[in-house]
Amino acid sequence: MANGENKSMTKITLIWVMVSTLVFIVLVSLGVFMRSVQSNMFEQARTYFYPAMTLHGIGMAGLWYVASMSITIYISTRFVRPGKSAQIFALVCTLIGVVLLILATLVGKFAAGWYFLYPLPFFGTWPGWATQFFLVGITILGVGWLIWNLDYLRAISRQYKLGNALGWHYIKGGSGPEVPPFITITTVSSIVCLACLVSGVAVLLFFFIEMFTGKQNDALLMKNLTFFFGHVLVNLSMYLGVAVVYEILPEFARRPWKNNKLISLAWNFVLIVVLVAYFHHLYMDFAQPLWMQYAGQIASYVSSIPAAVMSIFGALALTYRAQMKWNLSSSFLFLGLLGWAIGGVGAVIDSTITVNERFHNTLWVPAHFHTYTLVGLVLIVLGYFYHFVHDINGREQKPALSLFISALYLIGGYGVVAAFYAAGADSVPRRFSTYDYDFIRAGTSYAKTGLVFSLLVFAAVLLYFSELIRNWLQAFKNT
């Protein structure tokens, strides 16, 4: 890539780094606020619980997708040439979308939850304009991300045949041309993302049709489309994070992590099972055809095999007795995989139909998804952000401060998820602003515990930001 082009990609990535970190701070504070309300504090602000929950959910789901995608694009410039205009378009669409979502939730008090399950947006206490702002905001985000992915696939197809990018030549037994695992994983993720966005577009279209014609939609179909969209979006964000680990961890371990038949096979397998695993969100919809329920459990179980055997085992083998350069970034990449693994276990347990009958929509659900995000994907992305700004500046990371930030974040993060797991195992329902009934009163105590740990996370994120911003400003000047 030409020097000028490289500089502009670096600058756009730096903007993504700053926007993502600032949005993260705001969204973490919403999480702290929600745990405060559940602890029976801020009673006068209780009416903001569900708008905050909606913004926290949609914000985090979107944030970690764009953050992972932005660093994916930057790293991909080692191999391909993504278009600058597509990056700017995605950034502008994301910013407009975010503003609309903030207006809908915090001003309009739109509170249908992050996946705005049909037909709840039409049955709320919020004004009609708030629903419209929310749906239009999601539409703009979808358009921006669609172009982003199409451009990325275009860039890949210019450099590699699509079959090669997916590693099919390795699967057939060939050894060349050399395609890094990063390219295979991100190609899989981009294809999956297109499927996810098509589903999202269908949901939005059906919403708009009902809004303008009054023609009611089928609730089960809408639920399937919605969960396909939501489940795939969250999973592919994780895959992009894992792709970053495949590319960057070898630099810290000073060992290569090359593509081969099994890695390609694993990721092509992921491409198929991730499209089916979402059925596990509908186990408690008994009207769903039985074969879908079976398929949901089987796909959820088998999807753990490539993750555990190829990615997690592979990363551990790569690190074993390596001359590892440990700093905040490498620790976060390593620990992020740990969070992904533990959260994955929580998710697979809950993807058992008989278990889900006991755990569905209890706090076990936020427990496992916070494990693979808060102490999983988020660590990977923040670790890379830190590495990226230091790399641009040519500075070394400060070990003592890094250790303190890491320890604070981990204690806080694992404390937050532990409070969720314990509450889930104690039958405490999720998405309750208060636990007023005696038989679920324990929810308040778990919320108080979670609140203390969430404050530690918040403090760690602020410290991280204070360190990041100094290096970021220097990096921005240098670019």
Next chain:
Amino acid sequence: MQPQKFYLVIFLVISAVIIAAFWFVYASTKNPKPDWQVKSAYKLRGKFFYALAGMIIVITLFTLSALPYVSGTLLPDVVVSVEAQQFSFIIRSPQEDGAGVGATRFELPVNKLVEFRVTSKDVNHGFGIYTPQGELVSQVQAMPGYVNRLRVKFDQPGIYNILCLEYCGVAHPAMKAEIEIK
């Protein structure tokens, strides 16, 4: 042991093994051997794959044989209709289908197979059944346009609480009903 607690223990045990593996690898980097070949772990990886695949097959066969869905020819002893709406449940026997009939507290017999036919009048809701001790024992979704059939046999008398377990709007936590098992 309650099933939920059992699942938590399984989760904690597996998590402890994973943490131990990560710690072992982290500790190994204090005594580096840069020329150690990653390929030498492939044999262990193969064993890990077969162990995981075997475990998945066994657990799948074991757990898919006892699902909460209605199947077979067995008829329920009692049938109950449940209509969920923002922010209450209307529970009644199917014969009482007049408007306004129904209750948020309903009596049912102990040790009888009860079939709940659950639907919604507006948005998606949940129908979660809590024992008098506060343990969630079963649930089903209430969806507009569909009737979900949930079968439960209550083996202990007492007041069971019903909570909505699908977020349905700002008064979601207030949505509650009671079933008295006699």
